[in-house]
Amino acid sequence: MCASCPRAFDEALVSGYLDGELTQAAEQKVRIHVEDCAHCRALLAELRTMREATMSTAFVAPDDRQWDERPRSGLSLLSRGAGWVLGLVWVAAVAVYGLWQLWISPAGLVEKVLAFGGLSALALLLISVALDRLAAARTDPYREVQK
Numbered sequence: 001m002c003a004s005c006p007r008a009f010d011e012a013l014v015s016g017y018l019d020g021e022l023t024q025a026a027e028q029k030v031r032i033h034v035e036d037c038a039h040c041r042a043l044l045a046e047l048r049t050m051r052e053a054t055m056s057t058a059f060v061a062p063d064d065r066q067w068d069e070r071p072r073s074g075l076s077l078l079s080r081g082a083g084w085v086l087g088l089v090w091v092a093a094v095a096v097y098g099l100w101q102l103w104i105s106p107a108g109l110v111e112k113v114l115a116f117g118g119l120s121a122l123a124l125l126l127i128s129v130a131l132d133r134l135a136a137a138r139t140d141p142y143r144e145v146q147k
């Protein structure tokens with residue numbers, strides 16, 4: 001951190017807040033300050049991310065805060081959107097190809113039905129996730145206009 005809080009808020013308090021070491025009054029103070037100080041809000045988020053990273057080396061699914069990390073330029077926004085579209089097309093193509101291969105194969109009806117069900121479910125799940133991400137990417141740039 002090279003920048004510091006414009007209102008000279010004690011960073012130790014922010015860190016203590018994260019660890020749950022503060023008294024109720026101090027905790028309240030941090031919460032109120034963080035609400036309208038972008039610097040300390042960022043500091044809190046950064047400390048939390050660091051804390052989470054050191055606490056667990058296992059894979060942690062990205063939470064909403066990380067998904068919210070918006071691309072900085074129109075170009076990266078565009079490429080992210082294109083990435084999701086391509087991913088979506090790829091998933092659909094693989095699913096369709098796989099199902100077609102299976103359908104023309106000499107596998108028994110039961111196997112075909114089982115694989116069809118599983119593949120279709122997987123494809124639908126991936127497509128729904130992709131669509132969600134796409135919708136989020138489209139609305140993101142307008143969500144924090146007041147910054």
Ligand SMILES: [Zn+2]
Binds near residue numbers: 007008033037038039
């Ligand atoms: Zn502050």
